[in-house]
Amino acid sequence: MLTVEQNDFMTRVGSEAPAGKLLRRYWQPVALTDELEGKRPVRPVRLMGQNFVLFRDENGELGLMDRDCPHRGADLAFGRVEDGGLRCPFHGWLFNVKGACLETPAEPENSTMYKHIQQSAYPVVERSGIIFAYLGEGEPPAFPEFDCFVAPDTHTFAFKGLIECNWLQALEVGIDPAHASYLHRFFEDEDTSESYGKQFRGASADSEMPITQVLREYGRPDIKVEPTNYGMRLTALRHLPQNQTHVRVTNLVFPQAFVIPMSAEMTISQWHVPVDDETCYWYAIFTSFTGPVDKKRMREQRLELYELPDYISRRNRSNNYGYDVNEQLSETYTGMGHDINVHDQWAIESQGRIQDRTREHLGTSDKGIVTYRRMLVKAIESTLKGGDAPLLIDASQAGEFSGPPSIDGIEKAGVDPVTYWKEADIERRRGSDWASERLPQRVGGDA
Template identity: 75%
Template sequence: MITQEQNDFMTRVAPGKPAGELLRRYWQPVALLEELDGPRPLKAVKLMGQDFVLFRDETGRLGLLDRDCPHRGADLAFGRLEDGGLRCPFHGWLFDATGQCLETPAEPVGSKMCTRIKQGAYPVVERSGIVFAYIGPGEPPAFPEFDCFVAPGTHTFAFKGLWECNWLQALEVGMDPAHASFLHRFFEDEDTSESYGKQFRGASADSDLPITKVLREYDRPEIAVEPTEYGMRLTTLRKLDEKATHVRVTNVMFPQAFVIPMSSEMTITQWHVPVDDTHTYWYAIFTSFTGPVDKQQMRDQRLATIELPDYVSRRNKSNQYGYDVQEQASQTFTGMGMDINVHDQWACESQGPIQDRSREHLGATDKGIITFRRMLVRAIESVQRGEREAPLLIGADQAAAFSGPPSIDGVNDRGSDNDAYWREADRERRLKSSWAAARLNTGKAG
């Protein structure tokens, strides 16, 4: 049983809070690159309760600064992008992407004041359509050479969405293989050839068996959890008959992302990023092992259910997630439409802004969640001791040793050795891929 104190220890992310201090040791998504499109590439962002302004200067350089001007605290999100940086409208102070003050124009002629002023600034990089920031102490870790970071831009697509809940309960839905048989249950199977860009709507690899049928008819999975160098791997088995087993391999990329199969050709890497203690953005990179991603189709599909500029779901708490009693009786288990992100959002938000884990009763299928929480607590305690004993707090040399991680959804009809099946399936997919084949290296961690 988890106490309220232990729950706060794992969930609270403001500066100085134990979980917040751990998450600040990692790169965090802060925006989609597309959010800086347009005539004014500037955006106010909030991360773990702190306010920043993200911008791109005239040379294309990205910058992330504290949002309050160091002069008298005016809001730099209304600043002017000009003269090599961001200029505060209050008194014209100008800052570059490193936070250095370049001009204090209202000061007397010859004043050197600007040379002594530096605004809080943070490293930012773009990876696969997402802008990542590091707001922690010291040097940031390196990016592991996982598929989502090394695939060519033509083969990735990034998107995001806002949920009104704590980051940890949003993440935990992704490491729970059992829920898909219920929360995402569809009573009828669709044409799997029309499933491009849709989660849980295609066919398993090596089979024409619809995943919707697998989840609906085989709802008592056998789940194995294996700690890895990057976090942990979950292998979920659903025995179809005496010979065939549905095998699904998913991963947790510590501290707050999961890597899951979307289809036989794509994987999803999804982060759960705290805006504050009670709001979370999910950021996803869809990675294709076959042809280039149809970015327009993927974007159009998502904009049908998510509204800009804040990337808020059109089905949400205010309209009961589109719940329809007739649909629940005849079409879907939830009665909340066909978009599984809405199902997940309801599941997470219905637990409350921060789930009260002192009232929960975990079962055997929650072993992934139990393992992760122990891993999280150990990592938080390590940071409190001034150590770096946590997955993926790595340097460049270590980052190059990572690959994958393998994420497979398929049917093993050989009757045994499911581990060998998914490893071979992953290798075969990479061998057929224009970009992944060159990276095959069995010595890498993945």
């Protein structure tokens, strides 16, 4: 159990909060590229308790600035994209993507006032359908050459969803391998050939056994946690009959992402990004190792559950997450439908806006959560002292990272699980047009 002070130390994300100072040292997802398409490429953004405006100018350049106009505080999220920047409708002040004021048209014709006006602006980049921003001081870190960042655009798909709770409890569900056997339990197995775009619905690699059957019938995984140079690797072993073992390898990418298998062909890289202390978004990049991603199909699947423009789940606290008692008795463990995002959302939102960790009792199966919290506290303390933190790399180090491997499969009898997942990862890469080119590099980016 933690004290109130320890819990606040890890969860609060304001600019002066300890965890907020740490998270500002990393690139943070702020929007999907899709959100700036259409007639008006301007979006309000709230990130770690601060308000910003994101826009794309007429030349296609991205800008992220403080949302209040430095003239008299009007909302720049209602600005006009024109004349090389974003113009405030109140008095016509114009700002480029770097925050420089280009015009103050209401001032006298010979005024040079605009030359002395600078709106706070922040670096932004696009990666695999997500726009990332850097709010920290100094030069931002480089992006490690993980699969989700180097795969061709045709082989990635990005989406997001709003969660009404603190970012830390949202992240911790992804480094908890034990919960899947209960929270995501389905009482009947479906045709695995119809599982495209759905997590925990296909067959485990190297077998015809549906992952739903594995999770339902083998609920006591042996969990191993290993430190890596990107964070940590979690290996969950479920021992099956005939000396076989189901091996599931997932990863925590510091500070707030995880990489997990979606199917034998696809992985998910997912961030939990604070809107403020009590709300966050999950952002995910789905990466295919086989053919191009069917983006239209995957988007339509998710829009059945998420409502635009704010990507709010249609099943949420206000309607009890679609809970149906008859379904809970006969179809799913939760009675909340077949989308596991809803299950996760219920679990973490039900803990409260910020989980009261003074009341929790962690067990052996929570070893990933314990390891991560220690890593997080160490990095926060180092940041407060002006020290280093994991994965703050420069461009020369980016190529030292690959993967990280995320495997969900059943090893053959007598094969060591570590040997199995490493060979399964290499085999998957050999059969991939784009990933096969990376085989000479160190798979996984281990320290």
